Amino acid sequence: MNVVVTGGTSGIGAAVVRELSQNGQRVSFIGRNRERGQAIAAETGGHFIQADLSLLRETHQVAAQFQAPIDSLILCAGGIGSKATPLVTSEGFETVFATNYLSKFSLSQQLLPQLTTNASIVMVSGNSRYNHASTAWQSPEKGLRAALKASLALDLYAQQLAKNQPTLRIHTCYPGMVRTNLFKQQALPVRLLIDLFGQASAQASSYLTRLIYERHEGVHWHKTSPMQLHLPPTAADVALELWNYSHSLLAKYS
């Protein structure tokens, strides 16, 4: 299989790169940190591509490097907002929304023509509790609200993509709490909680790779169980708005 992994330089994505490479798959992976990327490429034989996926222009440059056939996309790149004010990219988007949602939208849309029949797209998402998430797609959020909004956007996108592309296997997966670099900027009690109760990243990897190796019905997963989304009442309207907004951005930054 030819597999493309984002966030392959750390945490869950790096564990996916390692697991798939050990199983003999051809893996290309993307991240910002060149040193870690090169080290993981040397260790696994994977192909490292350095890019800042919070920038739509860079997602286009990355997508242009891939040719058919691609059997699976595993999209893990992301972070959590931890600042008092929202961080905004040089393209003007809130960074967490851009990385956790827009990069996945952009890469998956651009690589659709390269995907094989029945290919899988597996995207790391949140815990599905979106009743109070913001749906003001164009307004920057800060802190955990930014990550919550990005996860909601991603799950709504995945629902629509699964409807539009019935031959593909589209999934989001919430892996639960995982011990990774994600929390290294967080307060000490949070870091202790993760150290004590977080799962190993190899465990999280297995939840994602299961969805590419085996055929499973249903879009949203919590570890190995189907997951029901808790959506705001306006979900259908805001999903359509999001779809149109995201496509307008893709065209603008191509």
Ligand SMILES: NC(=O)c1ccc[n+]([C@@H]2O[C@H](COP(=O)([O-])OP(=O)(O)OC[C@H]3O[C@@H](n4cnc5c(N)ncnc54)[C@H](OP(=O)(O)O)[C@@H]3O)[C@@H](O)[C@H]2O)c1
């Ligand atoms: N850990 C958890 O408990 C947990 C739970 C649920 C969901 N998640 C989600 O899982 C995803 C992966 O998190 P993780 O726990 O594996 O964290 P991590 O160890 O910090 O890894 C994050 C990965 O994303 C990449 N990345 C971040 N920003 C990027 C950017 N602008 N451009 C390109 N690559 C970028 C990082 O690359 P560089 O290091 O090279 O910059 C790194 O490879 C995140 O979206 C997170 O919200 C995590």
